[in-house]
Amino acid sequence: MEKHSLNGTLIIFNGFNLVLLGVLLRSGMQLLPTLLIMLLSTSMVQFLTFRLLNRQYKEIKDITEKVSMGDHSQRIPTLNVEEFNELGQSINKMLGKLDGTIGHLAIHREELRLIVGTIQDALWSINAEGKIEWANSAFAQLFNLYDETRMQYYWEVIREVSLLNYIREFDSSPENRIQEISLGEHAYLLSGSQNPDAQRTVLLLQNIDDIHRVEQMKKDFIVNLAHELRTPLTAIKGFSEAMEETADNTNMRYLKIIQNHTNRLINLINDLQTLIRLEQNYSINLREINLLTFFDNIKLILSPLFEDKEVELEIDIDPAQPRFCVDPFKFEQIFINLVENSLRYTEKGKILIRSKATDKDLTIEISDNGSGIAPEHLPRIFERFYVADKSRNRNSSGTGLGLSIVKHIVALHNGTIDVSSALGRGTTFTIVIPAGKAS
């Protein structure tokens, strides 16, 4: 197709007018008819040009409109006016790139749909209004009120109060969170994350029944094993003590070693049982205690441990507020474990228990001037079976369960426990328990 440049056409047209003016004037024609002829020719050329431009413009407009309606197959044909043709080709190039991008996005979307569809856990997304934007098939199976053809509010589909509360709380404090919840007889791990740009919340509900079953099997196994081991160990301990009466010096040494190891095993079994009992029995029995009498009693219980040591136990209780609500039996265990540790790692000096109570909470510090804990171990000492100084004589070190029991009991009281320590200078554990009401 022959193309014309708009600029070129205008130059030719103006040139033609000048030539025409010259020819007419030179042929002796009068000025007025000359101008009339020129006006007529200009109008005609203008009309033809306008018609051409209008047709080309309409062609571009029609096609871009079709594209905007979703028909991406449309392309602008070659146009006669060069400038329009260039514009048309640029639009075609842009449409080509757009097609490529849309194609890629469609592939990704399909992949994502397949992945989400194969996930066995319920996955869904909620918009800012609280309507379910999309959900996978596992969600539809779990919540049979869900109808994917309608945009439903999540509370129309989800009826479980714990789950509804979680979603509501999540809206008010939207940092990524994970929480264990139970629906009927099943346990789930619920996690959510928010996309503030898209104003969407994505939630995932994972069934953890199997994990719970395995945990329960593990606990049952430990409880049974501990039960089976206790009787023979008590017998070994009892008979080795009885043999002390007739043993000579060499045998006495062997008997002490047997007793030492038997005691370690009995302690391990006791610790394991305590930990499992604490984990199984989430409830605590809060009672108001008098801290002065409570710690007097603790001192009495622990006094035999101090007999052969050059370590003194000092207790300093705030006398202004001596009453506080705790679970007395579990609370006792905290100080037994912490003081036992301090005693184990302190050769000479003092272990101090200091408490300060306010209307809101109770702060208790247990400090010693013993060997201290190296900074690299501090973050891990509350883990089960974690023993910081493995090079120590195995006879004097424990099994690493004491502090996890302490942490568990503090958590049952909704409290916190922190530790600070300096090698060679000592260790301080700080426990803060919020004030609770006696049941």
Ligand SMILES: Nc1ncnc2c1ncn2[C@@H]1O[C@H](COP(=O)(O)OP(=O)(O)OP(=O)(O)O)[C@@H](O)[C@H]1O
């Ligand atoms: N007061 C302390 N001084 C120095 N190290 C400590 C102190 N308390 C705890 N630790 C370190 O932290 C580790 C973990 O303590 P934890 O009470 O859990 O276990 P354990 O005392 O070794 O064994 P268990 O208490 O089960 O008999 C200890 O092995 C020890 O290395």
Ligand SMILES: [Mg+2]
């Ligand atoms: Mg310990």
